Amino acid sequence: MCRSCGRTFEEVTGWIGYSEEQKQACWERLIREGWVDLDRTPLRGK
Incomplete structure (x- = not known):
């Protein structure tokens, strides 16, 4: 997993x-697991 x-x-x-x-x-x-939001903005790994 990246x-x-x-x-x-x-x-x-x-x-x-x-x-x-x-x-x-x-x-x-990725959205369901909270990695990105609906517009595909990263939420983790920044």
């Missing part, structure tokens, strides 16, 4: 090949 952005190693390394649905699922998890 301490800065909250994404997993797999999410970071695979991001470029992710579909829009996969990216959206990642963003939803």
Whole structure:
């Protein structure tokens, strides 16, 4: 887990090949877990 952005190693390394649905699922998890707010502003790891 990246301490800065909250994404997993797999999410970071695979991001470029992710579909829009996969990216959206990642963003939803980051919002749900409190890593970013609804406009994707980082809340942790600053």
